[in-house]
Amino acid sequence: MSATLHIPEATTPNAQLHEDFGPRLNTPLPGPNAAAIIARDEALMSPSYTRDYPLVVQSGRGCRLTDVDTNEFLDFTAGIAVNSTGHCHPEVVAAIQAQAAKFLHMSGTDFYYDLMPRVAERLSALAPMAGPHKFYYGNSGAEAVECALKLARYHTGRQHIISFLGSFHGRTMGALSLTASKPQQKRRFGPFVPGVTHVRYPYVYRGCSGGPQAAEAFGLGCARYIEDKLFKTHLPPEEVAAIIVEPIQGEGGYVVPPNIFLEEIRRICDRHGILMIADEVQSGAGRTGKWTAIEHTGVQPDIVTMAKGIASGMPLSVCMAKAHIMDWVPGSHASTFGGNPVALAACLATIDIIEREAMANAAAVGTAAIERLQTWVSEKGIGKHPIVGDVRGRGLMIGVEIVKDTITRTPAPDLRNRIVDLAFERGLLLLGCGETSIRLCPPLVVTPEEMEVALDILEECVIIAAHN
Incomplete structure (x- = not known):
């Protein structure tokens, strides 16, 4: 000192x-x-x-x-x-070493191996929404978001996506189109994927003063802006495929919204047949004291993206959806390295440690x-x-x-x-x-x-x- x-x-x-x-x-x-x-x-x-x-x-x-x-x-x-x-x-290292001695890669896009359903079964039991569920494996958070974006458009047949100011969803072109965190992340890379609209996220410290009641009103107002303004001016709700939201904004400042904000987003989605995507890339895998941050609110999303802490440092991401939503056919989306067996072995050990202690x-x-x-x-x-x-x-x-x-x-x-x-x-x-x-x-x-x-x-x- x-x-x-x-x-x-x-x-x-x-x-x-x-x-x-x-x-x-x-x-x-x-x-x-x-x-x-x-x-x-x-x-x-x-x-x-x-x-x-x-x-x-x-x-x-x-x-x-x-x-x-x-x-x-x-x-x-x-x-x-x-x-x-x-x-x-040591448990993660041992799992990696054991799997590396068996086989390193066999592309789950084209072949089968037991680790893929084993990890999916464990994650399904931890899901923040009722099952059954289907899973897609990628390598990074951005890839999980790309999957969610494409899946939402495929399932609904709609084009538009609503995201939030301050959000970070990745740097690949689809994920970057959803991101609104720092100008440098987007500077000189446009045009971006069309059909994305950004609205205000309830950053309470920056958006209102007063106690819990003022914060609740602010959070509710941010959500209702979508229905009260966007849908009544220039964005037809029947053309919106999904609303993607971080239950706690990560790169945006570790911003925790009032619960009522996510509750109202869920209600808006239900009223208009819109999918709710929870981006848990940074907030998931037990970081908030629950497996996913959205569990603190009781809100059940339709699609969840996870990565980062899910495999203790190995490259793995997951897009999890209600089973009836992941209805695309073979060839619609895939990844050569997604669901790599060594990464999946690390994920199983990680889940054990996180659940246990x-x-x-x-x-x-x-x-x-x-x-x-x-x-x-x-x-x-x-x-x-x-x-x-x-x-x-x-x-x-x-x-x-x-x-x-x-x-x-x-x-x-x-x-x-x-x-x-x-x-x-x-x-x-x-x-x-x-x-x-x-x-x-x-x-x-x-x-x-x-x-x-x-x-x-x-x-x-x-x-x-x-x-x-």
């Missing part, structure tokens, strides 16, 4: 806890080995990649990463919410973390940390919104980025999301002690950023 920074007594960290569970930094960052690799990378790799800080990974175990200079970090990114069971969980741990550790973080929030310029405007989340999908001041709620992306950099310098890996928020998405196996250390470091970084 900084020797020159005054930390309030209530937040003074437990030195022994940090010694036992904290990062261990042995060199300046980046170290010499990391710097050499970064130079080679910059000469050869696409400049489209976004690297927030100079981390060069050597190995990982659980919530800890070691870089090529032997520096050890606490990883609260989980590879962007991918390493759900932590880095190199990690999902409950996400709920418990996440709830405690949110309770502590919410004590940091300032209201109208008064509070513990004047640049922390909002804390929101479910389970281990937590967003901390950084502002210039809590009276105007002015976004402060530079302050947010400064906090992320300061955390890296202290051995804590974080990422931003949205315009001005920090996301906390550690592996679901993070311990209470690791969480406490991480929040101590984050709080120190918040204090430094606020006073410099």
